[in-house]
Amino acid sequence: MKARWRMLETAGWLALYAALIGFVLLWNTAPPFYRKVFIEQSTSDWVPHGTRDYEPGTTLGGGTLSAIYAGGWWSPHLDFRWGKGRAHRLVLQPTAPLPAGSRLVTTIAALPVWFGPPREITIAVDGTEVMRRTAGPKPIDIEAALPRAIAAGDEVEIVFGIDRVQSPVTVAASDDAMPVGVALYTVALLPP
Amino acid sequence: LPAASRRRTVTIALAIAIAAATTLCFALAYLVVGRDSDGTWLPLCRWDCHWYRSIIERGYDPDPRLDPRDLQANYAFYPAFPLVAGALMAVTPLNFTQVGLLLGLLYSGLFSWLALTFHRELHLPDQRAAIAFLVAFLLSPLGVVNHVPYTEMQFNLAALATFIAWRREHYLAAALSGVVLTATRLPGVILPLALLVELLARERWRFGPLLAAPDARVRALAVMPLGLGGFLVYLGLHTGDPLASLRIQHFGWNQGMNDLLLNLATGLFARSNTAALGVVVVVGVTLLLGFGVRRGHIPLPLAALAFFSYALPALSRMASVPRFALALFPVYLLVPLLPPRWRLGLIVGFAVLQFLTLHLWLDERLVMV
Numbered sequence: 001m002k003a004r005w006r007m008l009e010t011a012g013w014l015a016l017y018a019a020l021i022g023f024v025l026l027w028n029t030a031p032p033f034y035r036k037v038f039i040e041q042s043t044s045d046w047v048p049h050g051t052r053d054y055e056p057g058t059t060l061g062g063g064t065l066s067a068i069y070a071g072g073w074w075s076p077h078l079d080f081r082w083g084k085g086r087a088h089r090l091v092l093q094p095t096a097p098l099p100a101g102s103r104l105v106t107t108i109a110a111l112p113v114w115f116g117p118p119r120e121i122t123i124a125v126d127g128t129e130v131m132r133r134t135a136g137p138k139p140i141d142i143e144a145a146l147p148r149a150i151a152a153g154d155e156v157e158i159v160f161g162i163d164r165v166q167s168p169v170t171v172a173a174s175d176d177a178m179p180v181g182v183a184l185y186t187v188a189l190l191p192p
Numbered sequence: 193l194p195a196a197s198r199r200r201t202v203t204i205a206l207a208i209a210i211a212a213a214t215t216l217c218f219a220l221a222y223l224v225v226g227r228d229s230d231g232t233w234l235p236l237c238r239w240d241c242h243w244y245r246s247i248i249e250r251g252y253d254p255d256p257r258l259d260p261r262d263l264q265a266n267y268a269f270y271p272a273f274p275l276v277a278g279a280l281m282a283v284t285p286l287n288f289t290q291v292g293l294l295l296g297l298l299y300s301g302l303f304s305w306l307a308l309t310f311h312r313e314l315h316l317p318d319q320r321a322a323i324a325f326l327v328a329f330l331l332s333p334l335g336v337v338n339h340v341p342y343t344e345m346q347f348n349l350a351a352l353a354t355f356i357a358w359r360r361e362h363y364l365a366a367a368l369s370g371v372v373l374t375a376t377r378l379p380g381v382i383l384p385l386a387l388l389v390e391l392l393a394r395e396r397w398r399f400g401p402l403l404a405a406p407d408a409r410v411r412a413l414a415v416m417p418l419g420l421g422g423f424l425v426y427l428g429l430h431t432g433d434p435l436a437s438l439r440i441q442h443f444g445w446n447q448g449m450n451d452l453l454l455n456l457a458t459g460l461f462a463r464s465n466t467a468a469l470g471v472v473v474v475v476g477v478t479l480l481l482g483f484g485v486r487r488g489h490i491p492l493p494l495a496a497l498a499f500f501s502y503a504l505p506a507l508s509r510m511a512s513v514p515r516f517a518l519a520l521f522p523v524y525l526l527v528p529l530l531p532p533r534w535r536l537g538l539i540v541g542f543a544v545l546q547f548l549t550l551h552l553w554l555d556e557r558l559v560m561v
Contacts (some may be wrong), residue, residue, distance in 0.1 A: 006405045013406070013414045020421050023428060030432030037263070038439045046260035065261060075262050075444065148545055177508060178446040 066148035083181035101192035107185035211301035272375035292341020321528035333545035334517035370416025386496035451524035
């Protein structure tokens, strides 16, 4: 009889810990916006009521909180923000049309390189690569033609890519250990 | 008085004297370096202390809306310390900083009493050795965090109480101390795991009999992680995400997991004294722990607790001193091995370095988050 109770006790402990692990892994009643930021990582900034509306011609600062930062970005510094991983997304909806010949204008940088070739950065708009070049710690201005005309309200995806990520601490740029990609200072879409 | 009773009284008096003397050293250091250039007292509640105070003042945040720019929220911090401090604030007129300082003194006294009374469980031959261990630990350079309103001293006390109760076969006390330990900081779960591994090794890895007939040891080990488990369940119900604490650490403080070797190598080259100090602590303490365990001077479960308590944060980044100092007390069990003059010199050197550490911390040149 005593042996059976002890077995039951073991079963109870195992059930408790199985339930606890199941709860930790599966429980998810967080609000949708929390899930976007922390679990799906499809939005980078905590702006629950922010929109992705973008007025063509305005400059979006890397240090600004905005729903346009759609994923793959670290929290902003004052005047720029680091990308997280190799691809960093912006998703925006122009409030006015951007006709053919419109341009993407941006200021970006990357970590310095101690060994090997400089980092190569790509910029793609709606899946079409519009720019590929190397970058270092000094911010550079880039201008590229948009691949197509964009109607007002259409969703546009801009992806900044980098060939490899590195931590600022590894090149003595700062104490930050998180792996970073492109540093974005400003971005704007300009009509012709 | 009977001899046993007299011994107990002397032990309590010694514990009070050690805690009071080391706290007095800290207080003297603060009196000397605690003023700003314009003469105002620099606050002892800084960095994480504000987060713990916020938990008492407004409870746990539901999300990071309070500081959305940095994606930060106070549920990154565990509940045991603010619970104790909040309870003390409710029954005294003291504010959070005063309560935190008082708890540091109280915990130091209890820690000292445990080590003096049960020195054999710590592989210390006598009370004289225990005194050397305690004074070195409480005056250690990174021991500043044991005196200010941080969780470190509560963590150390809970770890020591869990270990000693386990060794003395007081399994209920071990279980309860373990619950406090795992509800104080995440690395607290390392001690029950280390004790479990030790138990299984002692039982020649016979899982079957242990599971078929769980005894008080198994029961105690099963109870210990419930402090952490309770917090995870609370977070799940409060924020909707049981892992909210880890996620906010990762996204808000960039405390995600990285490559340890890369962190170690690059910490040396970073333009940061704190990162370099982190490397020194990680490498130096690992060597000392290895020596202590090999020679039988440091109990293996405590060495495992100390090692993983700094190895895990070292995976994340190098610039975070208290995270490395969290459970370093087992290293100081080696101090009594030194010749008396060396021991004295080391302790005096430690006191001077703690003085310097406090100065750098108050001056914000030493990042202790």
